[in-house]
Amino acid sequence: MSPAYPQQTPPSPPESPSEATVEVYALSAGHFSLPERFFVHPASQTARRTVPSLSFLVVHQDQETNKSTRIVFDLGLRRDTNRYSPPIQKHVETRQPMTTLPDVTASLAVGGLTPDDIDYIIYSHVHWDHVGEPRDFPKSTFVIGNGAGALLQGQGSLRGSHSFFESDLLPGDRTIELSNPYEDVEEETKREVLDSDAPDFMQEWKPCGNLPRTLDVFHDGSLLIVDSPGHLPGHINLLAKTGPTSSIYLAGDACHDRRIMRNEREIGEWLDDHGHICCIHADKKLAEQTIERIQVLEKGGVEVIFAHDFEWEEDPKNRSRFFGRS
Ligand SMILES: [Zn+2]
Numbered sequence: 001m002s003p004a005y006p007q008q009t010p011p012s013p014p015e016s017p018s019e020a021t022v023e024v025y026a027l028s029a030g031h032f033s034l035p036e037r038f039f040v041h042p043a044s045q046t047a048r049r050t051v052p053s054l055s056f057l058v059v060h061q062d063q064e065t066n067k068s069t070r071i072v073f074d075l076g077l078r079r080d081t082n083r084y085s086p087p088i089q090k091h092v093e094t095r096q097p098m099t100t101l102p103d104v105t106a107s108l109a110v111g112g113l114t115p116d117d118i119d120y121i122i123y124s125h126v127h128w129d130h131v132g133e134p135r136d137f138p139k140s141t142f143v144i145g146n147g148a149g150a151l152l153q154g155q156g157s158l159r160g161s162h163s164f165f166e167s168d169l170l171p172g173d174r175t176i177e178l179s180n181p182y183e184d185v186e187e188e189t190k191r192e193v194l195d196s197d198a199p200d201f202m203q204e205w206k207p208c209g210n211l212p213r214t215l216d217v218f219h220d221g222s223l224l225i226v227d228s229p230g231h232l233p234g235h236i237n238l239l240a241k242t243g244p245t246s247s248i249y250l251a252g253d254a255c256h257d258r259r260i261m262r263n264e265r266e267i268g269e270w271l272d273d274h275g276h277i278c279c280i281h282a283d284k285k286l287a288e289q290t291i292e293r294i295q296v297l298e299k300g301g302v303e304v305i306f307a308h309d310f311e312w313e314e315d316p317k318n319r320s321r322f323f324g325r326s
Contacts, residue, residue, distance in 0.1 A: 029076020075132020124252025
């Protein structure tokens with residue numbers, strides 16, 4: 001006898017046989033100034049705000065082998081802005097005042113780490129204020145979301161003076177581009193690392209709770225890469241389990257202002273010199289859906305931190321959460 005309805009397996013969290021967790025530390029990686037009207041609506045025409053470009057250190061220790069894996073999420077601003085491409089240097093002029101020190105390498109040094117200690121750098125996305133100076137990390141492997149590689153190669157037309165990318169940003173032999181979250185992963189590209197203590201970036205995207213597409217990086221539930229579309233192709237977030245009941249969601253540029261999270265403001269739009277409607281998010285509708293999912297997580301007790309989260313940075317209780325300051 002067949003059931004009246006097709007049996008569906010409800011989405012379930014990744015198997016967490018262990019109580020595996022990761023440590024998460026903030027890394028200061030520069031500050032710059034943003035016109036408020038580019039991010040929220042309504043906003044004054046003149047209001048500007050100094051915001052951080054935060055990076056994060058995520059440390060995973062394998063419970064069986066004790067092997068440590070160190071991941072840095074985003075590299076923030078480039079210490080020497082003259083090393084940005086000319087269009088970005090022009091854009092940088094509109095983001096003053098700006099400070100690039102301490103950059104991510106100086107912030108790692110506060111806690112006693114050098115770039116050579118960093119195994120992986122995961123980029124939330126490849127905008128100029130997140131990519132930092134990859135050549136500072138000659139041994140690390142870089143991980144980018146699906147579609148970010150095409151952007152770096154100049155494919156795709158995005159409006160806005162911040163949307164210029166460097167084709168030679170990343171070393172091809174040390175860069176992993178994640179698979180398309182909306183397509184099945186081909187069997188031969190899956191790496192069987194279930195019994196290994198190495199991170200697995202080539203697995204199938206799976207739902208977890210209210211998040212439809214995630215990668216369980218260490219197969220122990222301690223760190224998820226979360227498909228978080230809308231801001232820029234390849235935009236990804238991290239959901240880090242930091243204790244038995246505590247988790248941190250690193251939201252990149254999914255949102256720029258907590259008033260949007262509190263439904264007090266909408267995502268801003270403006271007209272460029274040619275009269276085109278511009279938005280800081282490449283796809284505003286998708287960005288709104290991503291924000292809704294993050295709101296659900298926050299209501300469930302997950303701590304949410306954005307890359308430019310001035311409110312989080314200014315909160316005195318977070319000062320000790322920067323690497324080397326605890
Ligand atoms: Zn961005």
